[in-house]
Amino acid sequence: MMLLASLIVLFFSLLFLIVDSIRKEQRHKKVALYIGDHSARAPSRVNRFFVRFGKEHRQELEQKMIEAGYYNTDWAKFYFPAKLLVLALVSGLVLLGDMTSTNKLIVVIFSLIGVIVVPDTMLQMRRKMLISRTSAQLPYLLDMMSVCVQTGMTIEAALVYLGKELAEFDSDLCYQIKRTSDSAKIHGLEKALNDLSERIPTPPVRSFVLTIIQNLQYGTSVAQVLSDLAEDMRKVQILTVEEKVGKLSAKMSVPLILFIMFPIVILILAPSIMQMTLNI
Structure with a gap:
C-alpha cells in the first residue's frame, strides 16, 4: 500500500x-x-x-x-x-x-x-x-475568394486576407490557407497550391488547385469559375448525403433481422415447443 x-x-x-x-x-x-x-x-x-x-x-x-x-x-x-x-x-x-x-x-x-x-x-x-471536415468547408472559401477577386484583389492578396478573416469561421481551414499564403511568398503560388493538395488529398481540393493553376498559366477569369466550382461541390455533398441515406435502409435490415425477427420467431414457436416437451 x-x-x-x-x-x-x-x-x-x-x-x-x-x-x-x-x-x-x-x-x-x-x-x-x-x-x-x-x-x-x-x-x-x-x-x-x-x-x-x-x-x-x-x-x-x-x-x-x-x-x-x-x-x-x-x-x-x-x-x-x-x-x-x-x-x-x-x-x-x-x-x-x-x-x-x-x-x-x-x-x-x-x-x-x-x-x-x-x-x-x-x-x-x-x-x-x-x-474530411476541412474539405467540406471548401465551398465557403471559394465563395469568399470569388468575392475578393471580383473586388479587384489578386489570388495572393485574397489568400492573405482570407488567412486572417477565416480564424473565427474555421481555425483549421484558416491555418491551411495561411500556411499556403506564407509558402506562396517564398516558393511561389503554384508550389504552395501543390503542397496544399498534398496536405489535403481530396478531389475538391485538387479541383480548386487545378483551377487556380490554370488561371495562373492561361490568365483566364477565375471569379465566376470559383463560384461555379463551389456550387458543384455543394451538389456533390448533397448527392453524397442522399447516397448515405439510400444505403441506410439496407444497413438497417441486418439489426432488424437479428434483434426483431428472430425474437418474434422464438416467441411464436416457444409455446408450441414447451407444450410438446410437456406432452412427451
Missing part, C-alpha cells in the same frame, strides 16, 4: 514539474514579446530532460501533430515521456495488484501494445477527420 502511494505521489510530482515548466516558459515568452526581446534563451532543465526522448523522430511527430490539428508543436517533446510514464504507472499498479503472474504479464503486454499503438492511431483518425 505504501509503495502504491509512493508511485502516485511520484506521478503527480512529475506532472506538477511539467506543468510548472510549461507555465514558466509561457511567462518568459510573454515578457520577451512585451519588451521586444527576441534573443534566444536557454531551455529549462525539464525541457532539456524531455528533449532527449524521441529526438530522432521529433520532426515526424511534429508533422503528425500538425496534420491532426495540434498546431503547438512544443507538446511533441512530451509525447514519448508521457508514453513511458503511463506505461510505468500501469505496470506499477499491475505488479501491486492481486493477480497471478501470468495475468500480470498479459496485462503489462497489452498495456505496452496500447501505449505504442493507441496514441498514433488516434492521431491518424483525427487527421482523416480533419481532412
Whole structure:
C-alpha cells in the first residue's frame, strides 16, 4: 500500500514539474514579446530532460501533430515521456495488484501494445477527420475568394486576407490557407497550391488547385469559375448525403433481422415447443 502511494505521489510530482515548466516558459515568452526581446534563451532543465526522448523522430511527430490539428508543436517533446510514464504507472499498479503472474504479464503486454499503438492511431483518425471536415468547408472559401477577386484583389492578396478573416469561421481551414499564403511568398503560388493538395488529398481540393493553376498559366477569369466550382461541390455533398441515406435502409435490415425477427420467431414457436416437451 505504501509503495502504491509512493508511485502516485511520484506521478503527480512529475506532472506538477511539467506543468510548472510549461507555465514558466509561457511567462518568459510573454515578457520577451512585451519588451521586444527576441534573443534566444536557454531551455529549462525539464525541457532539456524531455528533449532527449524521441529526438530522432521529433520532426515526424511534429508533422503528425500538425496534420491532426495540434498546431503547438512544443507538446511533441512530451509525447514519448508521457508514453513511458503511463506505461510505468500501469505496470506499477499491475505488479501491486492481486493477480497471478501470468495475468500480470498479459496485462503489462497489452498495456505496452496500447501505449505504442493507441496514441498514433488516434492521431491518424483525427487527421482523416480533419481532412474530411476541412474539405467540406471548401465551398465557403471559394465563395469568399470569388468575392475578393471580383473586388479587384489578386489570388495572393485574397489568400492573405482570407488567412486572417477565416480564424473565427474555421481555425483549421484558416491555418491551411495561411500556411499556403506564407509558402506562396517564398516558393511561389503554384508550389504552395501543390503542397496544399498534398496536405489535403481530396478531389475538391485538387479541383480548386487545378483551377487556380490554370488561371495562373492561361490568365483566364477565375471569379465566376470559383463560384461555379463551389456550387458543384455543394451538389456533390448533397448527392453524397442522399447516397448515405439510400444505403441506410439496407444497413438497417441486418439489426432488424437479428434483434426483431428472430425474437418474434422464438416467441411464436416457444409455446408450441414447451407444450410438446410437456406432452412427451
